[in-house]
Every structure is written in C-alpha cells, then in structure tokens.
Amino acid sequence: MDEKKLINDDNIARVRDLLESMEKGQENEAREILDDLTSIREASLYQEVGKLTRELHDAIGAFGMDDRITNLAEHDIPDARERLQYVITKTDDAANKTLTAVEASIPLCDEAESQASELSERWNKFTSKQLSADEFRSLTKDVSSFFSTLTSSSQSVKASLNEVLMAQDFQDLTGQIIKKVITLVDDVEGNLVNLVKLAGLPEPQSKIPKKDEEYLAGPVVPGVDTGDVVSGQDEVDDLLSSLGF
C-alpha cells in the first residue's frame, strides 16, 4: 500500500498553519485545518478496512465457488457409503454361497467314503475266498449300486465346486469399488488440507492419528498396525502362557 508518510513538508506546513491560526484566534480556520489533518489518519484506516473486506470477500468466494466440496459432502460420501455397503453384501453373498456348497458336498463325500470302505472290506473277503455265493451276489449288487451313487454324487460335488468357483466373482467388483472409494478418500483429504490452508491454520504434520482408547482394535492389518498388538496365534499363546495359562 502506498501510504504517504505522515511527516512531510506538506503536513509540517499545515501544522504550522494550524498553530498560527490558533494563536491568531481564527477559530474557523483552525477547525478546518484540524479536520484536514485528521482525515489523513482516516484515509489509511478506510484503506485497511477495504483491504480486509476484499480478502474476506475472496475467501467467501473461494468457499462458495468450490463446488467440489459441496459435491463431496452431498453426493460423493453418501455414494461411497452405499458402495461400501454393496461390498459387504457381495462378500456376504459369496461367503454364504461357498458355505452352502461346502455343506452340501461334505455329506456326499462322507457317504462315498464309508460305502467304499465297507465294500472294500467285503471285496477283500472275496479275494481271500471267504465269501459265500450268496454273499458274493449281494456284493456285486451293492457294488453296482455304489457305482451309480458315486456317479450322481460326483456330479453334485462338481456342481457345488462350480458354485464355489462362481462365488468368487465378487473379488473383481469389490476391488473396483474399493479402489474408487480410496480415490474419494484422497480427494476429501486434499480438499480438507486446502480448507485448513484457507483458514490460515498450520498444515497438520503428524500422520499418526490419535486413537480412542475405548475403541476396539479389530483385525490387525499388516504394515498398518503397529504397537501393542500380537501378530498371530503363537504370540497369543506365548502371552497367555506368560500369564500362567
């Protein structure tokens, strides 16, 4: 700001004039000169207020003009919440489909296993010639029925395995969604940092968040969680045995 210096020839001359007019008892003239001199101060005050007003106006403008922030709050974040909810639904579906397929297959395998071992016992008796003709006839009948059971249960197990295979299709979708949400989080972070700058606060330096002590730690994420956590069952066992377990 090119504020004129208070002490200059012009002003000194005016102060002299003021003194002179006062000594001469020229009331009106003295008052006029005094008003003139005061206005020098006022002018610079108005200038300063003007400057502040302009800055405030710019800041408010920057706030309002940045549609991105409004968009983030009104649209992107609720959108991300729904997308993450969809991730939960998809992974839940996949886990349930897989479990159902496994639960359907295990009894078939159990059945095949026990039938095979029972037949094998009788077959061994036959090869060591311990089976009567009637028993052999019954064995051949059971073997042939076992073949057809095994054929159909193998088909069922194969169908279940296919179900398990197809249930993995969530990975592609959830991966894409989570990547999108990570981009959004980056965006939000960038905008928050800009806001902090706009507010004139120092940029936060520490990347370590304060942790709420009451909050449950949850699953440990390798490379993210450090500190007072165990990294697996062995460490849990060690800790417990150190406590006398």
Add this chain to the structure above:
Amino acid sequence: MKILIVDDFSTMRRIIKNLLRDLGFTNTEEADDGLTALPMLQAGKYDLLVTDWNMPGMQGIDLLKNVRADESLAALPVLMVTAEQKKEQIVEAAQAGVNGYIVKPFTAQTLQEKLEKIFERIG
C-alpha cells in the same frame, strides 16, 4: 456335548459350526450377540461357549464376565475366537477367566488344539 456359538456374522458361525462338526461336535446352537446368548446359556445346559468379542448389543468380553458372575454358569468353559489382537485385550480376557483365546483368521487345527487343551484341563 452341547456347544453355543456366538458371533454377529452368520458366515463365521457357519464356519465354526462346520469345523466343530468335523471334530465330532454335532450338537451346536447359535446366537448373534451376548444379549441373545446369555438367556440361552441360562436356559439350556451347554458344555462349551465359543464367542466372538466385537458384537453389537453385548460384546463377547461382557458375555464372559456375565457368565463368570452367574453362579450356575461360572464353571462353563469359554473359548474366545476374535479378531481383537491388542495385548491388553488378551490380558483382559484372561483376567476375566477365558479358557482359550483364538485370533482370526484361524485354522481348523488351532481350533482342535485349543478345544483339546480346554477339555484336558477340565478332565
């Protein structure tokens, strides 16, 4: 041998249920948090409680404390299966009287070992 499995995620309950069945424990029932589990425990005769920690309603650690505080349930063996891996939490569970502590993700073998250890102690 009647076992109550408590976890808020049905998939985890199913996994534990299947693993237990594979180990020969076929008589299992399920609850989705401590609030549902506690009256079930008080009403039916269970021989083992397998519980998660982090659940809405009543958390596993509070369920454990409630079990220990209840005269008729105080001796019930409790196995905790949880993702909570903070040392102070494990210590807290131990002090509350847990009989075994398994961290997720876990294997069928770990489950078998811990169960054997629990039943060995009980005799």
